[in-house]
Amino acid sequence: MTGFTINGTDLLKSKALNGSANGDANGRSNNYIAEECPNGATSSTSNANNANNNNNSQQIYVDEAEVENRMKMVINEENYSYELIKEIADYFLERTSIRPVIGIICGSGLNSLADHITDIQAFDYKDIPNFPVSTVEGHVGRMIFGYLEGMPVVAMQGRFHYYEGYPLAKCSMPVRVLKLVGIKYLFATNAAGGLNPKYKVGDIMIVRDHINIMGFAGNSPLQGPNDPRFGPRFPPMTNAYDRHLVRKARKVVREMGIENDVHEGVYTCLGGPNYETVAELKMLRIMGVDAVGMSTVHEVITARHCDLTVFAFSLITNKCATDYDSSEEDANHEEVVMVGKSRQSICGELMCRMIRDLAQDIQQKNGKK
């Protein structure tokens, strides 16, 4: 965790080293002296201990209340507190009587997935208090409540990406809003580059799993203090993409007769906004990645943390070049959005059929109760 420093002193480290929030067993307060060692390393000692401390380090007085304040600031700015997210959820709940069961995130060029929704009530992101705005072409920036195949749903026409300058926690914050609005399922979609040589432009990849490469570098949407009202500190990710929904998707794809254009594979998200080098793509392929994009992974981690059931698919908008003499054109966003538009009807049909099938399952389950 970064950002908790005063004059180069790591406040969190100091706090952790100095006991409980209310002072130590001897009644001393938690205001303490942090020492900045000459070599740049930081160490801390309690106020009382420090009276006898006679070394050369520079001493900085650290106020407990200030530490708490700074922590709150960082949590609100980057992670959004439970209360703030609840406020955003309440904004919707007070303005619509629709209580969605499924949340849909429309990927680049896939805004039209929301065209299948009826009885809509739409909210522009710019009008929603404390909500970020979409800055990417192909992302409208609207939250749409309504009905799809008779199911109450909410769709995000536009998501937030790390490369737009939002921290990961903020990129995936809307997932928590949707959770507090009441959804049980998250259907995420994205545009991605096809790395598996079998994939063609316009194909669909049902996401079977992901590799959280940004997480390898220590960047996670769950970084920072954990609020157990959302979920546990250490959530498992072994069933990140619900196996029953993957099975259902296989069946739906067969019914649609598009099984030759649909695959199951592993997605990864890189920070972007640049597309990948040939060397990077070769490495990703060796790692087992089938499709590469710039979203979804942090949304799914956030969704699983708060116990949402997840389904996701990627539209393959370009083929990734894994050799320098490749005849593939350079990836570009115009093409990504264009392919999205040209495949909107097939993606829309897949989404509608999945939801129709799921609605039947839910009805059956409720009937049995």
Ligand SMILES: O=P(O)(O)O[C@@H]1C[C@H](O)[C@@H](CO)O1
């Ligand atoms: O929002 P998604 O993941 O569908 O958008 C992809 C990733 C980048 O935002 C963009 C690159 O063209 O498309």
Ligand SMILES: Nc1nc2[nH]cnc2c(=O)[nH]1
């Ligand atoms: N990272 C990445 N994101 C994409 N989104 C659509 N195509 C691509 C791609 O080739 N790479």
